[in-house]
Every structure is written in structure tokens, then in C-alpha cells.
Amino acid sequence: MSRQAPSQPAPRGRPRDPRTRAAILAAARALLERGGLTSVTIEAIAQKAEVSRPTIYRYWPNAPAVAMAAFLETTGAAEAAKSPRTPLAALRAQLHALADAFAAPAGRSVAAMVAAAQSETELAKAFRNEFIARNRDATRALLERCIADKAIAPPEDMELSLDLIFGPLFYRLLMGHAPITRGFVDQLLAAVIPARD
Amino acid sequence: MSRQAPSQPAPRGRPRDPRTRAAILAAARALLERGGLTSVTIEAIAQKAEVSRPTIYRYWPNAPAVAMAAFLETTGAAEAAKSPRTPLAALRAQLHALADAFAAPAGRSVAAMVAAAQSETELAKAFRNEFIARNRDATRALLERCIADKAIAPPEDMELSLDLIFGPLFYRLLMGHAPITRGFVDQLLAAVIPARD
DNA sequence: TTAACGTTACGATACGTAACGTAATATAAC
DNA sequence: GTTATATTACGTTACGTATCGTAACGTTAA
Known part of the structure; x- marks a missing residue:
């Protein structure tokens, strides 16, 4: 029996670690509240979240987008x-x-x-x-x-x-x-x- | 008869060319209206105003300061x-x-x-x-x-x-x-x- | 097999500053 | 008055740094 219209297309491969996303957003949020938007750089987020820079780019296209995501998540x-x-x-x-x-x-x-x-x-x-x-x-x-x-x-x-x-x-x-x-x-x-x- | 308290201490050396300042501000203003603040870079101002970058730094400390000066001048x-x-x-x-x-x-x-x-x-x-x-x-x-x-x-x-x-x-x-x-x-x-x- | 993630590396852009030469103007010396 | 000299403006070139965004490749988890 085959599913003809799967509502969830069955994710393949290694799933994303939810802690990765959470760590990025938490780091961005902390940076945002302290130093304002100019302090929210991909570099700084990566260090604070202990995540590599390319990984952040796999989630969001640029630093302000991460900041906005972090902001909307919490506020x-x-x-x-x-x-x-x-x-x-x-x-x-x-x-x-x-x-x-x-x-x-x-x-x-x-x-x-x-x-x-x-x-x-x-x-x-x-x-x-x-x-x-x-x-x-x-x-x-x-x-x-x-x-x-x-x-x-x-x-x-x-x-x-x-x-x-x-x-x-x-x-x-x-x-x-x-x-x-x-x-x-x-x-x-x-x-x-x-x-x- | 000697002036004892000269209101203008007589500027020495080569005077600033007023066109330099005007060109910088005009360029900054144009950039500001088109591309917003992120497009107002010292580099871009220098090219548009046909002025060297060091010269801009001799007038203002950074790009946002130039933008503010241009803004206040006109508005x-x-x-x-x-x-x-x-x-x-x-x-x-x-x-x-x-x-x-x-x-x-x-x-x-x-x-x-x-x-x-x-x-x-x-x-x-x-x-x-x-x-x-x-x-x-x-x-x-x-x-x-x-x-x-x-x-x-x-x-x-x-x-x-x-x-x-x-x-x-x-x-x-x-x-x-x-x-x-x-x-x-x-x-x-x-x-x-x-x-x- | 597929996708997540890390590591490393690269080129690009803009930054801010320094050094040096030249041009323009004042003041002082003659 | 003319000439020297100090002073400042500006250009050119160059340097080191920060951050960007991306690519390549290996490893790990499903």
C-alpha cells in the first residue's frame, strides 16, 4: 500500500539537531540585547553558539535575518x-x-x-x-x-x-x-x- | 591700532576647498536616498564625489556621521x-x-x-x-x-x-x-x- | 544513500590609518 | 614688494584587520 499524498514528505538523511537552531537563536538574542544590531555578526553568533559559520548560513541568509528570527521567537x-x-x-x-x-x-x-x-x-x-x-x-x-x-x-x-x-x-x-x-x-x-x- | 581680541584667529595654511565638502555631502545625500544607510560607505562616497577616502576622514570620523551631516544640511x-x-x-x-x-x-x-x-x-x-x-x-x-x-x-x-x-x-x-x-x-x-x- | 555539521580555505568588500608628495595660502624676512 | 618659510589641504599608495558569503571535503547520524 503506497501513500499517494503524504502530508509529510518523509525527511531523508540526517535530521537537523534542534539544539543547533536553538543555540544560534539564543546566541543571537543575547548579542542583540547587549550590543544592539551591529554586534550581531555571523562570526559572533558562531562563537557564542559554538557552531560553525557555514552552519548558520545553512539556516538563514544573513545576520539581520537571524536577529529577526531570534527576536520574533521570543517577543x-x-x-x-x-x-x-x-x-x-x-x-x-x-x-x-x-x-x-x-x-x-x-x-x-x-x-x-x-x-x-x-x-x-x-x-x-x-x-x-x-x-x-x-x-x-x-x-x-x-x-x-x-x-x-x-x-x-x-x-x-x-x-x-x-x-x-x-x-x-x-x-x-x-x-x-x-x-x-x-x-x-x-x-x-x-x-x-x-x-x- | 592692533586688534586685541580677533574674533577670527586668522586661518593659516591652505584653506579648505568648499567644493570638497559640498561634493562629499551631495554624494552622501544621493546615496542615502537611493540605497539607504548601508549604501553610504566611505568608499562609495569617495567615488561619487571624486574625492579620496582619507580626505573624507579628515572631515568626519565615519560614514554614518557623513550621512547625518548631509541629512541635517538638507532637511x-x-x-x-x-x-x-x-x-x-x-x-x-x-x-x-x-x-x-x-x-x-x-x-x-x-x-x-x-x-x-x-x-x-x-x-x-x-x-x-x-x-x-x-x-x-x-x-x-x-x-x-x-x-x-x-x-x-x-x-x-x-x-x-x-x-x-x-x-x-x-x-x-x-x-x-x-x-x-x-x-x-x-x-x-x-x-x-x-x-x- | 542522504543530509547535517565541522573544518579549512578563499576572494571580496569596506574599514581606518599611516606615510609621503604636492598644492595653496598665510606670515615673516628682507 | 618680493621672497622665504611655516602651515594646512588634498591626492596617492599602501597596509593590516574585520566580516562577509561561499566552496570543497570529510565525518557523522539517520
Whole structure:
């Protein structure tokens, strides 16, 4: 009996050691948080991961791609805390979490990925789809729950509201002209989300 | 009669040829707009400007510094159009000009400089002081004139208002998830600047 | 047999600097 | 005023280094 449409084409030969991939990503992530994107070189990753350089190239085409993979692996969209009862509180908790991440060393990684995305189209696409879009989706969902609950007045333009919330956060992260605090998030929300009228 | 405190200590030796500096900056600017920051190498600048590499190093310490100098030379703060009579119209014109710049090839330069600032402290400082701060100052001044004229209600936090205006613009520039149009600016203003009550 | 991985090696690009010669300008000496 | 001299700008050439991306080949695990 022969399989006519195998969903998994049966991998042949020696399988990839999962520790290899993990070691590369872990090394890239560590380098990224410490020294920023410029310190994430194939050479440095290879040494830190105790893997040969050609092996890294067998997984990813260049250093920024490894950095992006490492970044996306560890940093998902900020998840809404489950505990808050009201969607408004959940929204606030979600953005507080994002602000915390931006203020922490992880914020440097985010900034580095934004920077990397400016010069590499592929990275930009991945970053938009896997990070930007996910964060917007998560926040949009909570906003709509707030609207459904009549906790806030429905905004005229939902996408504009998202730009008004995320824009200033990224702006401060990248320009560094002012700190990113939970209080700042609260200010943003107060300004952007019209309280229930 | 001897000058006791000469304001210009009389430069000695061969003066710098102004065309050298101009050629370097022009070349850097062209490279920056086309290929982004990674294409702005000392090597490429030297060839395009028809200047030797050591000469470039005599002016600036590294390639990103040249790029920043070229950027700041050509892209100042958006100036308020003189024609509009009311400060509110001037504010709108100023931000329209910024949006136009962000949407044009010059926008790529701005994005490239933001990216560069993430990995080079010196550049970050220059960029904050010479570009970010200047734009904020210009807009803040117009906002205050609007307030003085009672054209708009005074915002609770002026700096927050500036973040709400500039943040989304940079956010769209850097993420590229939506276009930067004059209509977007108008939407921003409507949302952020409470109309006269 | 097939593919993963290491080792070694190679050419290419860009870096930043040094050394040296020449050109252009100021100041001082005559 | 003309001439010497110091000083600086710029080009040319060269050097050593870092990192890149790839190729070749052997070894190991399925």
C-alpha cells in the first residue's frame, strides 16, 4: 500500500539537531540585547553558539535575518492579562505590558529590529506581519470589546486610534526624548480613547 | 591700532576647498536616498564625489556621521508657511509640509537616520537636537500661538500633544503599514487638538 | 544513500590609518 | 614688494584587520 499524498514528505538523511537552531537563536538574542544590531555578526553568533559559520548560513541568509528570527521567537504580541474583569482594564494591562517591555532591555531589541527593517525589505515584511500587525490586532480586539461593552465611545477611525496609541510609544522608544512609563500609557489612553459619554 | 581680541584667529595654511565638502555631502545625500544607510560607505562616497577616502576622514570620523551631516544640511525643521493668516492654518501647513517630506524620497533619509541613531550614540544626540527637537519646537510655538489666539483649547500636557502628533507620523514612516498623506495629518489634528469650545 | 555539521580555505568588500608628495595660502624676512 | 618659510589641504599608495558569503571535503547520524 503506497501513500499517494503524504502530508509529510518523509525527511531523508540526517535530521537537523534542534539544539543547533536553538543555540544560534539564543546566541543571537543575547548579542542583540547587549550590543544592539551591529554586534550581531555571523562570526559572533558562531562563537557564542559554538557552531560553525557555514552552519548558520545553512539556516538563514544573513545576520539581520537571524536577529529577526531570534527576536520574533521570543517577543510575541503583548498578551492581555487574563485577570482583569473588564475589557478596558485588560486593554490597559496589555499596553502597560508593552510599555514595560519597551522600557526594559527588550526595548533595545525592538528598536534594533525597526532599524534593521529600514534597510532590508524581507525583514520589514516579517516585522510588520509578525510583530506590528499582531500587536495592532490584539489591541484592536480589546478596543472592540470595550466598544461592545459600551465602556468607551466608538472612535471614528479605528486604525487612526491604533496609530495614536502605538505611534507615540514607538516614537519615544526610537527617539529617546522621554521615558516610556505606565503613566505615559495612561495619558495616551485618556487622550485617545474618549471615555464613555 | 592692533586688534586685541580677533574674533577670527586668522586661518593659516591652505584653506579648505568648499567644493570638497559640498561634493562629499551631495554624494552622501544621493546615496542615502537611493540605497539607504548601508549604501553610504566611505568608499562609495569617495567615488561619487571624486574625492579620496582619507580626505573624507579628515572631515568626519565615519560614514554614518557623513550621512547625518548631509541629512541635517538638507532637511531642516519644516518651516511654517508665511502666507496663512491664522496660526491654526500655519500649523496645518507646517505639518502638511512634514507629511510631504515623509512621503517623498526624503522620507527614506529620515527613516535611515532614525535607524542609524539606534546604534550610534553620537548620531542619536545630533538627530535629537537638530531634527527632532527643532520640529517639536516649531510645532510647539505654533500651538502656543493658537492657544493665545484662543483658536484651540489649551491641552493638558503640551509635550504629550506633540508626541500624539509626531508619533503616528514617524510610526507610519518607519513601519510602512499605511501611507502618510495630508489627509492623515488632518485626521491627526482633529483627534489631538480639541477644537475651540 | 542522504543530509547535517565541522573544518579549512578563499576572494571580496569596506574599514581606518599611516606615510609621503604636492598644492595653496598665510606670515615673516628682507 | 618680493621672497622665504611655516602651515594646512588634498591626492596617492599602501597596509593590516574585520566580516562577509561561499566552496570543497570529510565525518557523522539517520
